[in-house]
Amino acid sequence: VIKTTNLQKIYNNSVAPVKAVNDISLEFKEGEFTAIVGPSGSGKTTFLNLIGGLDKPTGGEIFIDGTEISTMKESELFDFRLRNIGFVFQSYNLIPVLTAKENVSFIMLLQKRPKAEMEKRATEMLEQVGLSDKLNSRPNQLSGGQQQRVAVARALASKPKFVLADEPTANLDTESAFNLLDIMEKLNKEENITLIFSTHDQRVIERAGRVITLVDGRVSEDEVGSSR
Amino acid sequence: VIKTTNLQKIYNNSVAPVKAVNDISLEFKEGEFTAIVGPSGSGKTTFLNLIGGLDKPTGGEIFIDGTEISTMKESELFDFRLRNIGFVFQSYNLIPVLTAKENVSFIMLLQKRPKAEMEKRATEMLEQVGLSDKLNSRPNQLSGGQQQRVAVARALASKPKFVLADEPTANLDTESAFNLLDIMEKLNKEENITLIFSTHDQRVIERAGRVITLVDGRVSEDEVGSSR
């Protein structure tokens, strides 16, 4: 369902070239819940950005449902992402001038969903992550963990086929983190949504069905299921 | 050494007033290592910003070494902070156009330290947090955890009397987090630097000498020492 072959990303803009992603070949099946772990700087964000179509590789291919995306035109890729992928950024990337509810609706607006459905979904999602009293607050009126939860609500609201989340619980206390995981697991089981998280959080790692460890841009371990 | 009496911060800019900090009276002794914990939105960042002089309270007083800071003039407060407080922000607040080394030196530059000393300290600090190969990289060339470590190096470089850190390990793997804690504890023991961290991270909480729990802007628990 998501497949990479010999994926590579080299940054040439600093003192020495950085092989952020260095020959990664992985397959993710539909409905899998995978945690990608590894030291700070090991390539987790770079890898997620590549398979999420937010960045172009310097080598190798990326297939999503059989479509090779690394050579897609920008507008085509934009539509593809919009219809299939929900992304939670490590630094949230909320739109400062929009409220929490508007930030969550925004994706569905671009998807041209009916206004009433959009409003309802956005409100529901924000209630689910415990922010029903913050619908009309802007990002700078929210705590770090509240912003993170808006970013998660935004990614989930359109029930995308794939949810790629970059350290989605970094700024959350245990109760909020477990709540988020419950929501994600429910979507995973009920809608067969494929979840791929980068994380340092033991609470997330324990609930993933598969754990991939990156070190220096390469896969160093790949463990599945109850053997863990 | 840091003392608050009936501290209050009310935000009046949203739908309903938010009592982010609601009557907090606490004392922090010199050389203490305190973790402030609590649910997302409980007031940790707001409290840290208040005692760090980055925000003004709506009620109550803040004393640092006997000086009441909430009524200080802006320029006076700026100098006071510069000389005494190292702050690690929840969202790092690195200067995008400066390299890692320049970001760390910046504080010491403002403190008018000799250039040679500054360069040496900045390089040492970045080596200590494992970023010796990133001295000349800009923030957008760094991973989330690397940016976080630069923010920590910046706060520690001038060996301030107080280090206030807002979730300083949120984006770090265990090895990097433990390394950071070792550095902080060393400064705590050798230089008697007072450490106050807001955190959700169990790995940090376990090493703090005192744990204060906030709920809805109030202190709900305050546990000290080996009884924990």
Ligand SMILES: Nc1ncnc2c1ncn2[C@@H]1O[C@H](COP(=O)(O)OP(=O)(O)OP(=O)(O)O)[C@@H](O)[C@H]1O
């Ligand atoms: N500028 C603001 N305007 C209005 N409300 C605010 C503002 N800043 C913070 N708040 C609110 O104050 C409360 C406390 O926020 P604070 O950032 O201190 O929480 P926190 O404990 O640091 O949370 P987290 O663990 O998520 O970082 C939250 O409900 C937040 O929405």
Ligand SMILES: Nc1ncnc2c1ncn2[C@@H]1O[C@H](COP(=O)(O)OP(=O)(O)OP(=O)(O)O)[C@@H](O)[C@H]1O
């Ligand atoms: N735009 C860029 N230019 C140069 N180097 C970069 C760039 N972006 C990332 N890097 C480098 O690529 C490597 C991998 O970065 P990446 O952000 O993928 O790590 P990560 O595993 O997500 O780390 P963290 O856990 O700290 O978030 C790092 O060494 C980083 O410094």
Ligand SMILES: [Mg+2]
């Ligand atoms: Mg990252």
Ligand SMILES: [Mg+2]
């Ligand atoms: Mg906070």
